[in-house]
Amino acid sequence: xxxxxxxxxxxxxxxxxxxxxxxxxxxxxxxxxxxxxxxxxxxxxxxxxxxxxxxxxxxxxxxxxxxxxxxxxxxxxxxxxxxxxxxxxxxxxxxxxxxxxxxxxxxxxxxxxxxxxxxxxxxxxxxxxxxxxxxxxxxxxxxxxxxxxxxxxxxxxxxxxxxxxxxxxxxxxxxxxxxxxxxxxxxxxxxxxxxxxxxxxxxxxxxxxxxxxxxxxxxxxxxxxxxxxxxxxxxxxxxxxxxxxxxxxxxxxxxxxxxxxxx
Amino acid sequence: xxxxxxxxxxxxxxxxxxxxxxxxxxxxxxxxxxxxxxxxxxxxxxxxxxxxxxxxxxxxxxxxxxxxxxxxxxxxxxxxxxxxxxxxxxxxxxxxxxxxxxxxxxxxxxxxxxxxxxxxxxxxxxxxxxxxxxxxxxxxxxxxxxxxxxxxxxxxxxxxxxxxxxxxxxxxxxxxxxxxxxxxxxxxxxxxxxxxxxxxxxxxxxxxxxxxxxxxxxxxxxxxxxxxxxxxxxxxxxxxxxxxxxxxxxxxxxxxxxxxxxxxxxxxxxxxxxxxxxxxxxxxxxxxxxxxxxxxxxxxxxxxxxxxxxxxxxxxxxxxxxxxxxxxxxxxxxxxxxxxxxxxxxxxxxxxxxxxxxxxxxxxxxxxxxxxxxxxxxxxx
Numbered sequence: 001x002x003x004x005x006x007x008x009x010x011x012x013x014x015x016x017x018x019x020x021x022x023x024x025x026x027x028x029x030x031x032x033x034x035x036x037x038x039x040x041x042x043x044x045x046x047x048x049x050x051x052x053x054x055x056x057x058x059x060x061x062x063x064x065x066x067x068x069x070x071x072x073x074x075x076x077x078x079x080x081x082x083x084x085x086x087x088x089x090x091x092x093x094x095x096x097x098x099x100x101x102x103x104x105x106x107x108x109x110x111x112x113x114x115x116x117x118x119x120x121x122x123x124x125x126x127x128x129x130x131x132x133x134x135x136x137x138x139x140x141x142x143x144x145x146x147x148x149x150x151x152x153x154x155x156x157x158x159x160x161x162x163x164x165x166x167x168x169x170x171x172x173x174x175x176x177x178x179x180x181x182x183x184x185x186x187x188x189x190x191x192x193x194x195x196x197x198x199x200x201x202x203x204x205x206x207x208x209x210x211x212x213x214x215x216x217x218x219x220x221x222x223x224x225x226x227x228x229x230x231x232x233x234x235x236x237x238x239x240x241x242x243x244x245x246x247x248x249x250x251x252x253x254x255x256x257x258x259x260x261x262x263x
Numbered sequence: 264x265x266x267x268x269x270x271x272x273x274x275x276x277x278x279x280x281x282x283x284x285x286x287x288x289x290x291x292x293x294x295x296x297x298x299x300x301x302x303x304x305x306x307x308x309x310x311x312x313x314x315x316x317x318x319x320x321x322x323x324x325x326x327x328x329x330x331x332x333x334x335x336x337x338x339x340x341x342x343x344x345x346x347x348x349x350x351x352x353x354x355x356x357x358x359x360x361x362x363x364x365x366x367x368x369x370x371x372x373x374x375x376x377x378x379x380x381x382x383x384x385x386x387x388x389x390x391x392x393x394x395x396x397x398x399x400x401x402x403x404x405x406x407x408x409x410x411x412x413x414x415x416x417x418x419x420x421x422x423x424x425x426x427x428x429x430x431x432x433x434x435x436x437x438x439x440x441x442x443x444x445x446x447x448x449x450x451x452x453x454x455x456x457x458x459x460x461x462x463x464x465x466x467x468x469x470x471x472x473x474x475x476x477x478x479x480x481x482x483x484x485x486x487x488x489x490x491x492x493x494x495x496x497x498x499x500x501x502x503x504x505x506x507x508x509x510x511x512x513x514x515x516x517x518x519x520x521x522x523x524x525x526x527x528x529x530x531x532x533x534x535x536x537x538x539x540x541x542x543x544x545x546x547x548x549x550x551x552x553x554x555x556x557x558x559x560x561x562x563x564x565x566x567x568x569x570x571x572x573x574x575x576x577x578x579x580x581x582x583x584x585x586x587x588x589x590x591x592x593x594x595x596x597x598x599x600x601x602x603x604x605x606x607x608x609x610x611x612x613x614x615x616x617x618x619x620x621x622x623x624x625x626x627x628x629x630x631x632x633x634x635x636x637x638x639x640x641x642x643x644x
Contacts, residue, residue: 026451029444030385077424079406100318130321130412135420144406 079129080148082122084165085141090207091118092245095133095142101126104133109162119162124150138243143169188260189237189248195256198231202248202257210241211248266294269625273302277629279376280639284616284632288625296620298613303643311603316342316416319600324410326605327641330369332361332405333583334641335414337590337605340495342416344577345594353543354418355497360431360534361405361413362496362581363527367438368397369584370520370527373636374445377517380633381458386448393441396434403427417547428535435528435535442524449517459513463631465619466511473615476608477586478523479635482508482515489582503530513634520636585609585636609635610642 086109096104103126106118120133120142134143145168152158160168203211213233221227235248235257249257272283281302287295307326311319323338324331336358343350350358375390398408404423405413413420449455465475467483480487488505490498506522508515573594580589586608595601612635619631 025447029447033385033389077404077406077421078402079412098318100314100321128321128410129407130410131406131420132317132321132412 078146078148079131079144080146081124081144081150081168082134082160082165083143083145083169083171084119084162085169086119086162086166088139088141089117089119089162090139090141090243092138092207092243093118093247094136094138094243094245095120097246098132098136100130100132101128103127107162120165121159121161122165123159125155125158138245147171188239189242189244189257190260191235191237192256192258193234195254196230196234197228197254198233199253200231200233201251201253202235205247205251207245207247208241208243210238211235212238271628272299277380277632278639279633279637280642282613282637282639282642284628286620286625286628291624291626293620293623293625293628296617298616300610300613300639300643303639305644307644308603308605311600313599315598316346316600319603320412320414321410324412325640326644327583327585327638328409329372329638330365330584330641331409332365332401332411332413333369333581334588334605335411336362336496337579337581337583337588338592338603339414339416340579340581341577341590341592341603342594342600344579345575345592345600346416346577347573347575348417348547350418350547351544352497353422353538353541354545354547356534356537356541357419357423357545358414359497359501360423360531360538361401361411361419363530363534364397364400366527366584367524367531368394368401369636370524371397373520373584374517377633377636378449378455380629381455383448383452383455386445389441389445389448393438396437400427400431400434403430415546418545422545423538428539431531431535435531438524438528442521442528446521456514458627458630459517459634460510461512461514462623462627463513463619463634464511465615469618470511470615473618474611475586475615476611477583477636478516478519479586479612481506482519483511484509489580489587493580495579495581497534501530501533513630516634516636580606583608585638585641586612588641605641605644607641607644609638613637613642 091106093106096102096106103123104120105123107121108116109119111117122133129144131144137143142165147168150158198213200213203209203213212235214236216232216234218232219227237248246259249259266287266289268285268287270283270285272278273281275284278284283299283302285297285299286293287297305325307322310322314322319338319342320335323334326334371390371394375387375394378390379387401411402408404421404427405411406420465479465483467480467485470480470483471485476487484507486505486507489495490503491505503526504522506519506526508518510518575594577592577594578589580587587606588608589606591602591604593601593603613632616632619635620628623631
């Protein structure tokens with residue numbers, strides 16, 4: 001490959017240092033640093049000043065040009081404690097699937113009206129804050145916030161139940177907005193029609209209800225052959241509503257659903 | 264006088280990590296050296312075989328704790344080759360930006376630790392202060408300070424935030440002045456010069472025979488830089504120089520790294536200008552599902568077989584802050600890599616310790632081993 005650059009620079013040795021180099025310059029440097037540090041310490045006085053969550057600190061580090069950094073502020077991209085909107089969670093299990101540390105467990109929460117549904121519960125003792133769960137969340141209900149103070153004396157407190165993450169959500173911390181950048185998925189759910197028995201399991205468990213069972217014509221039995229025992233229906237997937245969670249594939253008793261590209 | 268073996272490590276201020284340098288001494292004189300590693304071995308190459316392509320990224324950050332994003336890109340480039348995915352141009356530029364910021368932060372922390380090894384305490388604090396500014400930049404667009412998890416197969420996780428380029432330029436302006444200050448502190452210190460000039464000499468011929476790469480090789484007057492010789496990502500379109508030094512000693516390695524930091528600042532400025540002019544997507548439009556989000560649960564590989572995912576092999580090599588790193592990934596059509604192999608520059612550089620230690624004194628060891636820039640996380644993998 002041709003390149004526009006290719007120069008190599010030879011780094012020369014420094015000139016021999018005289019009295020000025022040995023005594024004057026280093027002393028001047030040290031003196032300048034010393035006086036600078038008197039009224040402007042470089043460190044953030046952490047317990048007195050919260051780094052990310054304190055609004056006062058945010059004002060301090062605001063860019064002088066006035067332009068906001070990030071969608072809201074710089075810390076909006078910080079990956080800290082998760083916020084979960086229980087109301088919009090569709091129990092698709094994608095966060096638990098995508099977790100490299102298997103720290104997410106789907107637990108039952110009260111969905112109102114005597115019903116319950118599965119929502120993620122995160123064990124921060126295992127979590128590596130990689131953000132794959134919030135990237136995978138199709139509804140944007142599991143996001144990450146800049147909250148990072150989760151130290152505790154009790155290991156059990158590291159486990160955040162869905163309700164506890166809902167409380168984080170209600171505080172309205174700025175939330176990590178990056179799931180907008182998810183790529184389009186080239187795979188869709190395809191059906192092996194010979195294997196399907198029309199059992200409705202996929203349509204029943206689909207979190208977005210994008211699978212409908214459509215009736216198909218009853219096959220004619222050839223002489224000497226028995227008709228398969230089945231319901232004469234088969235699933236039809238609405239690709240635009242499908243979140244690609246794979247629940248239908250895992251519940252299918254005949255393994256007739258699979259990933260593939262739509263022809 | 265009788266000779267004896269001494270263990271320097273695994274717990275020793277010189278080691279900068281967990282490893283053991285066994286030296287055979289005759290009085291103060293080193294007559295033999297035998298580096299022993301493996302204390303940090305986590306079997307990352309093997310774990311890769313059980314992780315989906317994107318999940319491996321979390322491991323790569325932990326491969327080297329001062330240059331996480333370099334290893335991310337190394338893996339991602341190999342994985343993209345194995346899967347046949349091309350990232351968009353803007354993603355490539357953001358990757359180059361990340362590489363150079365990482366090189367800055369890695370070299371600054373090398374400077375801080377090395378100068379402290381030599382006996383100057385104050386520059387350590389300068390280094391840590393300025394590295395934090397670079398880490399703040401990382402935090403503002405990747406979301407973390409050390410374990411970034413930013414690259415994705417097919418691009419990067421998110422675009423740089425609004426106003427990021429202005430902020431980054433300010434930090435670069437700040438670093439411009441500070442890099443000069445770093446050099447002043449060291450070049451005016453007779454202690455530093457006495458302990459580095461003519462110490463730990465590794466000539467070009469030996470270095471090439473040992474397979475040594477990175478600043479150590481360039482300090483031996485060999486102009487070898489993968490960014491220029493086998494350019495990857497957006498490096499073909501970027502103008503920069505390769506720093507070399509003919510001293511082949513600790514002082515040469517220090518000078519080469521200092522010059523590299525200046526070149527990194529120069530590259531970052533070019534990339535920022537490009538990013539301002541060229542908005543666009545940062546992720547490939549379509550990636551296979553098992554890369555983007557997870558596949559069916561284990562035990563149901565039948566779907567993968569039916570899907571007929573593409574097979575392929577990917578190789579990538581890049582100029583990591585410590586030297587030339589390489590990755591090779593075999594994709595047999597499953598959702599995990601069939602095999603992943605990583606080549607660590609530090610592993611090779613410290614394996615040749617015998618060649619640059621023999622003939623020097625025990626008190627030279629911190630100066631020599633520090634100048635090699637040891638990061639055991641990646642050597643042991």
